[in-house]
Amino acid sequence: MDHAAEAYRTDLMTITRYVLNEQSKYPESRGDFTILLSNIVLGCKFVCTAVNKGEEQKKLDVLSNEVFVKALVSSGRTCILVSEEDEEATFVELSKRGRYAVVFDPLDGSSNIDCGVSIGTIFGIYLVNDNGEPTLDDVLQPGKNMLAAGYCMYGSSCTFVLSTGNGVNGFTLDPSLGEFILTHPDIKIPKKGKIYSVNEGNAKNWDEPTTKYVEKCKFPKDGSSSKSLRYIGSMVADVHRTLLYGGIFLYPADKKSPNGKLRVLYEVFPMSFLMEQAGGQAYTGKQRALDLVPEKIHERSPIFLGSYDDVEEIKTLYAAEEKKG
Numbered sequence: 366m367d368h369a370a371e372a373y374r375t376d377l378m379t380i381t382r383y384v385l386n387e388q389s390k391y392p393e394s395r396g397d398f399t400i401l402l403s404n405i406v407l408g409c410k411f412v413c414t415a416v417n418k419g420e421e422q423k424k425l426d427v428l429s430n431e432v433f434v435k436a437l438v439s440s441g442r443t444c445i446l447v448s449e450e451d452e453e454a455t456f457v458e459l460s461k462r463g464r465y466a467v468v469f470d471p472l473d474g475s476s477n478i479d480c481g482v483s484i485g486t487i488f489g490i491y492l493v494n495d496n497g498e499p500t501l502d503d504v505l506q507p508g509k510n511m512l513a514a515g516y517c518m519y520g521s522s523c524t525f526v527l528s529t530g531n532g533v534n535g536f537t538l539d540p541s542l543g544e545f546i547l548t549h550p551d552i553k554i555p556k557k558g559k560i561y562s563v564n565e566g567n568a569k570n571w572d573e574p575t576t577k578y579v580e581k582c583k584f585p586k587d588g589s590s591s592k593s594l595r596y597i598g599s600m601v602a603d604v605h606r607t608l609l610y611g612g613i614f615l616y617p618a619d620k621k622s623p624n625g626k627l628r629v630l631y632e633v634f635p636m637s638f639l640m641e642q643a644g645g646q647a648y649t650g651k652q653r654a655l656d657l658v659p660e661k662i663h664e665r666s667p668i669f670l671g672s673y674d675d676v677e678e679i680k681t682l683y684a685a686e687e688k689k690g
């Protein structure tokens with residue numbers, strides 16, 4: 366890389382410019398999505414600053430939720446919001462209503478805040494076609510119907526990863542400009558990886574396919590090398606590493622939590638959307654994750670996501686288990 370040229374790069378692809386470029390491919394588009402996304406980006410910048418100031422967890426959880434709800438409602442482009450922090454969905458009042466439904470976790474991994482581990486915001490966006498009153502059915506849709514999904518990671522740098530259904534791109538916040546600049550264009554996950562990521566403390570309660578898979582990661586019998594274990598316990602950070610380096614992230618079902626821990630709408634779906642867009646796969650143990658049709662807004666699902674070949678292996682183990690009956 367020519368570092369001198371990098372240091373003085375003058376043709377900056379900001380996230381807004383990127384989304385405007387994408388929008389110009391659709392002549393019927395009215396710029397609503399660009400406005401919506403700018404408001405999400407604004408929320409992320411605010412949370413980034415608050416996280417860097419070292420606010421305590423409880424305060425940050427509440428603050429982040431407030432910031433995103435206010436930014437999304439005031440965008441005038443949303444009709445329904447589902448937040449991890451709010452038990453009920455928010456239906457936007459008529460005068461501020463738009464065509465998009467946004468599902469989000471304002472601050473995922475927040476139990477890690479007080480020790481400075483990377484945390485993040487995760488979001489997914491649906492387009493609501495009907496002109497009638499919005500209903501919960503507008504968000505209880507399979508993840509494959511999402512128009513866009515992404516996350517913002519608050520770590521050693523602030524990174525925004527976005528897919529509008531046309532690949533995955535990563536942007537890094539330049540604090541001096543206050544802008545997210547495209548730094549990771551067209552992210553593709555390696556076809557196979559060397560890392561597995563799971564909370565092994567739950568191993569005694571796992572089902573057979575998960576147990577066999579993790580055993581295989583540690584003691585492969587086909588002559589391949591063992592995989593390394595990396596687990597941060599903050600989904601955005603674990604998924605971000607998986608996306609860039611390859612491998613697999615697992616939050617399986619177990620005897621105590623038959624549906625796993627992670628939430629379908631604002632954890633499983635957005636991350637699965639990004640994985641598929643980057644060339645990987647996402648599987649629930651029963652089906653392609655994005656085909657799942659949620660029945661409740663805070664529903665949970667087991668999830669296996671990451672490099673194509675690694676997820677293929679776990680799918681094979683579940684298929685064999687099903688055959689056994």
Ligand code: AFP
Pocket residue numbers: 472473474475476477564598599600601603626627
């Ligand atoms: P918190 O938001 O309570 O920290 O939970 C984080 C999370 O939802 C997700 O970000 C992690 O991947 C997962 O939980 C970690 O769960 P375990 O602590 O059970 O491994």
